[in-house]
Amino acid sequence: MLEQFGDRIWIADGADTVEVFGFRYPTRMAVIRLADGGLFIWSPIPLVDALRTAVDALGPVRHIVAPNSLHHLSVADWQRAWPEAKVYAPPGLREKRKDIAFDDDLGNEPDPAWAGEIDQVLMAGNVITTEIVFFHIASGTVLFTDLIQHFHAGWFSGWRAVVAKLDLMVAPEPAVPRKFRLAFTDRRAARHALDQILAWPARKVLMAHGTPVTEDGAAFIGRAFRWLAS
Template sequence: MARLQPFGEEIWLADGPQAAVAGFAYPTRMAVIRLGGRRLFVWSPVALDAALRVEVEALGDVRWLAAPNSLHHLFLAEWKAAYPAAALWAAPGLRGKRPDLAFDGDLGETAPPDWADEIDQAPVHGNLITTEVVFFHRRSRTVLFTDLIQHFPGGWFRGWRALVAGLDLMTAAEPQVPRKFRTGFVRRRAARDSLARILDWPAEKVVMAHGAPVQADGAAFLRSAFRWLGAQPAGRAADGA
């Protein structure tokens, strides 16, 4: 069975092996976006094996490897070794955490010219845990979130881990911003300003690294997920709504 699954026009998803973080097992997911000229943008790379490499290379040339926050970096070195010509881009805070990696650029407020015409991006500021950079693929109208929204199925965790996950909203009835990240938003105005940009995107789909993708009504889904923060689209904020 193919690892890369189409998710829309010029975007594919692949699930990787679980990763253990603080005693919890997390699924891993990556996205591959094909830009003009068969250039590939790889978001949150998962473990690279021979089969996945064949599928990726069938799509085009790996040009950019993007680590969307300082928590998703486990497999960057093996991808850089496999594709030394690819540019490695770091989320805020990751350079200091991975001094062993030679990053080519830092993900900021504005998408670099290499992919700005096809992919937008917005760092979500104000959180003590990490500054996550959220992406929007215009052609497929897909928003890519890493950790700020999560949803684990019932039974994924057991014992005391299930209790902790429930308290953290990781296993709520619907995808949620985990409680630890909610608490981590100590600068809420900065967070709302960041999210206003994201809520302005004409999203149809939403990808989460830890949760089933949202296939429709993505904009409404995001407004609901961040309602607790008082986040609203920039246009509405400017109108005083």
């Protein structure tokens, strides 16, 4: 169920999709093993027995991260399964999920528990959601959640296929959907975050909805955000 994606990083895809306004989205998460042996869980997917067994085989879960205010549906289940783990909230999620006891908030600075191993940037200025973009140094992987997406041409049908094409969800390569582009009301803040992201020596790019990019990651990110840099 877990597939190794690089040095000390694994990914898992959910068996089911999540429906948002009639659009089906696949789910994907990442597990990063830190130097102390503890696990950093990014965007947890629905927890099933096989996944729990695979995760436990890698080490103790110590950090459960919701990278934006849209990716939170499975956080409570993971918190119940590993009550000793710390749970981190991105901007806006504490208000949205008052039922979850968060331990800390995510911002521009990495938590001391993963500083030096995982860097992060708060992609501010978007009215849909404020996403925390992470960079796993050992594997050279940048982790986007919803800001970059990609679906194959047959994923949607009917009017949804038309909307998805117009939204660039089915572009020739992974792209920032038009709705997210238009939702950046503070482009200066977004450009500042993008400058930090482009400074990372990225080799790979992981996203929650789309086939991962496994080479020339920095160049790919530059193309995906060319509209913002101009």
